[in-house]
Amino acid sequence: MTDDRGAKSASVKVVEEKDATRKVTNIYEEIKTTLGIDFVHNMYKALAVNPDYLELTWRKVQAVMGNDGKLGKNTKDIVALTVSIMSGCDYCIGVYNDAVKRAGLNDEALLELYGVIDLYTGLNRLNIGLQTRTDEKPWHGCGGGR
Amino acid sequence: MTDDRGAKSASVKVVEEKDATRKVTNIYEEIKTTLGIDFVHNMYKALAVNPDYLELTWRKVQAVMGNDGKLGKNTKDIVALTVSIMSGCDYCIGVYNDAVKRAGLNDEALLELYGVIDLYTGLNRLNIGLQTRTDEKPWHGCGGGR
């Protein structure tokens, strides 16, 4: 009896493209076309165990990320990376570090982003420790100059 | 002996403007001028217990947030809000919800931002649960269309 724990793509048995039902195949094709890639990544192959959940997730992702909206795609990608770093999801950090670079952020800009995250995780925790009370008057962020 | 736990601005005794030493007063004035406010907020008044730490923090905040850099001030403020929400720092969320609104995000844009955060905290945790392995080939984020 072999122990194949190291070899798996995910904690559930993923649905490979050749084994997919028609419904799943259709979504797989839509994913590949939309994202401009020639394979389906592990996350969606895992979700395909439950085709309805796969569809629900893919539709929500497209509704939220598949258009510029008011923030713009670049800013949304930066927020997606920030959230992934805060969640400590290594898989997602890898994907979004790549994504924001491809979208035009060079290493210096990436480091600037990490710098904002570094600063605010520190300040957040400082204020949580201090149990700082809301100020009597509103103010508008640390940067100033507007 | 009274119990004044509810009345305090923070867990340490804050330094009010009228009680500040010259060094602290100078930083207080710089904060007010730079941020365009007529008071010093509770966080900095708490840090003033240790003037060197107050100065170090204020200088770092200015170096990171006080210029457009490569990301631009608006994007930095959006990242600051995102980080604060992920840290669960109620004080900071309040300040930055106000800050991004003042910088031009209306309620609809703010909700769009929350939507990205909602989506990715969900996807992050899903991949952490799935223990998704890195894909064989790189891809570039969920949004596509570039």
Add this chain to the structure above:
Amino acid sequence: MTDDRGAKSASVKVVEEKDATRKVTNIYEEIKTTLGIDFVHNMYKALAVNPDYLELTWRKVQAVMGNDGKLGKNTKDIVALTVSIMSGCDYCIGVYNDAVKRAGLNDEALLELYGVIDLYTGLNRLNIGLQTRTDEKPWHGCGGGR
């Protein structure tokens, strides 16, 4: 001088079964018998550096998890997996992904669990961002239909 950082079972030197004192050996035997395994896993071998802490932990684990109680063992295992995913403890996620499968959850049920976690981490963060105030009247969860 060799660097064996990669080879260790844990950050402390674990107590192997052959090196254990009588007290530790007795607990090791109890662990193996109770859990139906023929080895002691790395966590308990690390705790054995402090036999009292090993005992305290093992007793608490048994008191909390070693009986059905009111929730039932299956539900407790599902909660244990949920907590491990939320904590981002990769070691524990691996153990409990296996545990709930062995207890009868197939891949589809596991994906359903991840779906609830995905949904609520998203909604939680959304409400933290929104700083939603408590509703005037109580209500009873998002699912309805009871």
Add this chain to the structure above:
Amino acid sequence: MTDDRGAKSASVKVVEEKDATRKVTNIYEEIKTTLGIDFVHNMYKALAVNPDYLELTWRKVQAVMGNDGKLGKNTKDIVALTVSIMSGCDYCIGVYNDAVKRAGLNDEALLELYGVIDLYTGLNRLNIGLQTRTDEKPWHGCGGGR
């Protein structure tokens, strides 16, 4: 100029039932009917600023929570509470503490649930500190007795 920060239901201006568009009104009615309540809670009234996002969220909630599925509604509610506690979302904890009680968990069962959460957040962090390596052989949770 008044400062109404304390009086708001959320960080965005919520859409009251009387001010809702037809689309939003229809979803509001569906929410009230499905959940058996005579009001719309603050979270959905805030999402209604963006009717598409409101609809997307409500549909996902119903798809995940509105049926027994394989886990059963009670277990899903317990997981929803567990996730909310791990996220530290006070609003959601309040709602789901109420929800699981109404679904039949008395105070003793609730305390048993907190006990599992207490145990595993502790063990998780212990293993994260220990940097425990994956065991050579699989095992199946701390409870044993199966």
Add this chain to the structure above:
Amino acid sequence: MTDDRGAKSASVKVVEEKDATRKVTNIYEEIKTTLGIDFVHNMYKALAVNPDYLELTWRKVQAVMGNDGKLGKNTKDIVALTVSIMSGCDYCIGVYNDAVKRAGLNDEALLELYGVIDLYTGLNRLNIGLQTRTDEKPWHGCGGGR
């Protein structure tokens, strides 16, 4: 039917001293004597719903915190406060901010502690974002000078 959500000490009905069974009364007395207080705090009164869990928790607390051990009680209290700040548990932060002050940390020392927490939450998140690989050779912390 009144809604008393705001008035409760906790999410479960706490066991007041006058209503306690003999077993619970004995533990309550031990808590008061050991901690040198003339009342039982809300956490233990909530745990008393399940007397075995109350006892288990109190015994573990005493085993871990009720002696100097190798780290010393002051350092343990500082760690307890640090953990509480990282968990974002407002109740516990309040208790331990008071505890370390009473144990001798003045406001300046407390701010120094927050400074270390501020620094490392920032550096931690920076390295999580950078996905920094383990260095080829070991080194020993950022402070140096040993």
Add this chain to the structure above:
Amino acid sequence: MTDDRGAKSASVKVVEEKDATRKVTNIYEEIKTTLGIDFVHNMYKALAVNPDYLELTWRKVQAVMGNDGKLGKNTKDIVALTVSIMSGCDYCIGVYNDAVKRAGLNDEALLELYGVIDLYTGLNRLNIGLQTRTDEKPWHGCGGGR
């Protein structure tokens, strides 16, 4: 086109010592001298992409950690490790597990530290779940005996 994702030291291209500008070289030398090591670790080599951010970070680290202050270097290192464990930063946990050992904590003391972290992450989450209200009177930590 090769995929070198596995081979990188960090998500940005690190600045090796031989490629450093004079400013960066000077800081690198100061780091090596201060920490008593003959190489620069990956974190600082990544920050060097932005020399000002490298300098800012190194100066803050020295200001906070490079002196005994009121808490003492050993206690600061213990807090740094605790924070890193709570953040789940594997890189930082490795460095600080080594650091506190080198500073004199043996495996038993390290396990005692993990025990405090285990206990309080559990109690924190328990109180977050219980939504425990602040007690009417102050008390001073769980350890007692002072």
